Amino acid sequence: MTLSIAIRKQLGQFTLDIALETGPGVTALFGRSGSGKTSLVNLIAGLVRPDQGSIVLDGRTLVDTERSVFVPASKRRIGYVFQEGRLFPHLSVRSNLLYGRWLTPRGRRWGSLDEVVDLLGIAPLMGRMPRDLSGGEKQRVAIGRALLASPDCLLMDEPLAALDRERKAEILPFIERLRDAKRLPIVYVSHSVEEVARLADTVALIDGGRVVALGPVGEVFARAEAVGDWETGAVLEAIVRAQDEAAGVTRLDHPAGALVVPYIDVPVGKLVRIRIRARDVTLALGEPGRLSIRNRLAGQIVSITEGPAHDVGVRLDVGGEPMLARVTRDAVRDLELVPGLAVTALVKAVALEGT
Amino acid sequence: MSDFLSPEELTALWLSLKVSTVATLVSLPFGIVIALLLARGRFFGRTLLDGIVHLPLVMPPVVTGYLLLLAFGRKGPLGAFFEQTFGLVFAFRWTGAALACGVMGFPLMVRAIRLSIESIDRKLEQAASTLGAGRMIVFLSVTLPLALPGIFAGVVLSFARALGEFGATITFVSNIPGETQTIPSAIYALIQTPNGDAAALRLTLISIAISLAALVLSEFFARRVARGAVA
Numbered sequence: 240m241t242l243s244i245a246i247r248k249q250l251g252q253f254t255l256d257i258a259l260e261t262g263p264g265v266t267a268l269f270g271r272s273g274s275g276k277t278s279l280v281n282l283i284a285g286l287v288r289p290d291q292g293s294i295v296l297d298g299r300t301l302v303d304t305e306r307s308v309f310v311p312a313s314k315r316r317i318g319y320v321f322q323e324g325r326l327f328p329h330l331s332v333r334s335n336l337l338y339g340r341w342l343t344p345r346g347r348r349w350g351s352l353d354e355v356v357d358l359l360g361i362a363p364l365m366g367r368m369p370r371d372l373s374g375g376e377k378q379r380v381a382i383g384r385a386l387l388a389s390p391d392c393l394l395m396d397e398p399l400a401a402l403d404r405e406r407k408a409e410i411l412p413f414i415e416r417l418r419d420a421k422r423l424p425i426v427y428v429s430h431s432v433e434e435v436a437r438l439a440d441t442v443a444l445i446d447g448g449r450v451v452a453l454g455p456v457g458e459v460f461a462r463a464e465a466v467g468d469w470e471t472g473a474v475l476e477a478i479v480r481a482q483d484e485a486a487g488v489t490r491l492d493h494p495a496g497a498l499v500v501p502y503i504d505v506p507v508g509k510l511v512r513i514r515i516r517a518r519d520v521t522l523a524l525g526e527p528g529r530l531s532i533r534n535r536l537a538g539q540i541v542s543i544t545e546g547p548a549h550d551v552g553v554r555l556d557v558g559g560e561p562m563l564a565r566v567t568r569d570a571v572r573d574l575e576l577v578p579g580l581a582v583t584a585l586v587k588a589v590a591l592e593g594t
Numbered sequence: 595m596s597d598f599l600s601p602e603e604l605t606a607l608w609l610s611l612k613v614s615t616v617a618t619l620v621s622l623p624f625g626i627v628i629a630l631l632l633a634r635g636r637f638f639g640r641t642l643l644d645g646i647v648h649l650p651l652v653m654p655p656v657v658t659g660y661l662l663l664l665a666f667g668r669k670g671p672l673g674a675f676f677e678q679t680f681g682l683v684f685a686f687r688w689t690g691a692a693l694a695c696g697v698m699g700f701p702l703m704v705r706a707i708r709l710s711i712e713s714i715d716r717k718l719e720q721a722a723s724t725l726g727a728g729r730m731i732v733f734l735s736v737t738l739p740l741a742l743p744g745i746f747a748g749v750v751l752s753f754a755r756a757l758g759e760f761g762a763t764i765t766f767v768s769n770i771p772g773e774t775q776t777i778p779s780a781i782y783a784l785i786q787t788p789n790g791d792a793a794a795l796r797l798t799l800i801s802i803a804i805s806l807a808a809l810v811l812s813e814f815f816a817r818r819v820a821r822g823a824v825a
Contacts, residue, residue: 285723285724286720311728313726313728316726318725327721328718328740329742339726385725
């Protein structure tokens with residue numbers, strides 16, 4: 240599936256000017272509040288008309304101002320999970336779920352009610368009214384409702400933003416399952432580094448109504464301007480090798496070395512993503528001695544960039560993947576760090592919690 | 595009941611109920627459309643339409659009745675049109691009483707429905723459209739059910755107004771027993787008649803009973819609807 244967008248839209252003083260092409264998997268629209276992410280999603284869904292430009296989904300033109308084409312939202316077959324759920328208050332959970340399904344011709348339907356209910360774990364909620372649901376439950380029903388309309392593509396606009404940490408942790412696995420099991424193309428809007436690092440394949444960084452960076456999640460997040468200095472970091476993919484519940488850790492395999500992270504509930508052999516923030520990375524020359532730091536990755540310095548303050552960004556190549564360390568200028572001088580030098584990147588296991 | 599009321603009084607009671615029911619049911623679809631236009635429409639003349647709808651609320655009922663007589667009397671332009679096209683005569687018939695009652699209750703009905711339509715979160719309608727619902731289905735499955743409390747309130751208000759309508763009705767269709775003499779007209783006529791006091795009082799009690807029943811009923815339904823509709 241490909242989604243090609245080239246549109247302009249004036250919204251008061253704000254100009255949205257987006258050119259974007261995405262492939263299959265999860266594409267994250269990432270950026271600060273007010274950067275134009277939601278407006279872009281509304282344009283894709285057909286809730287807003289562009290002033291100029293076109294949107295094409297898999298060869299199907301959804302809007303083209305040149306040719307005066309505008310497919311209304313009801314005919315686009317694009318599922319939309321809103322930030323606030325927007326369940327119909329006068330319908331039961333079951334009727335909410337089946338709303339889009341009733342409107343979908345039999346031949347176009349995929350998935351079944353039972354399958355979606357199982358996937359989202361909402362079987363016990365079926366007879367309830369939306370007002371009797373918790374925030375997390377509402378959001379799961381909203382996802383199910385969008386899926387049961389058998390969409391060609393799913394838009395999710397900060398579906399977890401209104402939820403607390405625990406509810407987020409409750410829903411993220413469902414979205415992951417959706418990504419992995421359904422192979423449904425998803426456009427995921429978020430300003431949360433954690434969510435995007437965990438879910439996205441491709442990231443489009445949006446700022447001031449424009450796409451300022453586009454690429455694989457690891458590449459975009461290794462750039463300071465993408466996520467702000469404090470949150471800059473690398474996203475590494477590693478395979479679960481062993482679970483050590485007694486020690487409360489999960490052991491992972493990565494081309495650059497073994498990784499130890501606080502226990503995550505994922506079966507052995509599965510691929511997981513680990514986000515390592517640049518500020519949590521320590522650089523060492525040679526093999527360090529006995530340290531409490533669990534993670535040691537062998538790498539090579541690619542480049543050294545002066546930061547805005549006293550800090551320096553050191554870009555590494557660890558097992559073919561980019562990684563970023565943030566150290567002081569003093570450390571660079573003392574260790575005589577230069578591009579090409581072999582170093583060991585050290586990361587405390589506990590710094591990896593929550594990713 | 596016939597022990598308590600004379601046949602004439604009973605006739606007035608049934609006529610009142612018939613006139614009010616017909617007035618309310620016939621004006622309901624128009625009320626919904628006009629309320630929708632006023633709540634959602636962005637067109638030239640919207641303020642004028644709003645003003646015209648509200649006129650019967652602020653004008654003296656006699657004036658409304660007289661205007662109806664001019665327009666819907668047998669020689670009036672609209673009256674002639676309806677008679678020729680549908681064979682429907684309003685002048686001095688119960689249908690005219692229903693028309694007068696409908697017109698007088700219309701502003702109240704439109705106001706209540708309009709308010710409830712305006713309070714609907716349009717984002718829910720957007721959500722419905724992303725699920726494949728076209729405009730008509732969105733209206734029937736989301737807008738209309740969510741406006742139900744207002745529609746019900748509008749129906750009750752309009753019905754109550756129709757039951758109490760006097761000025762416009764008596765001006766337009768006079769006070770003919772068995773045809774246009776509703777409870778208020780009957781009470782008025784009885785008060786003018788010697789020894790009519792007892793009958794007038796009986797009809798007054800009936801009138802109070804119907805009004806109370808309508809209020810209780812509307813409260814009951816409003817609560818049921820509210821329980822189903824609040825998120």
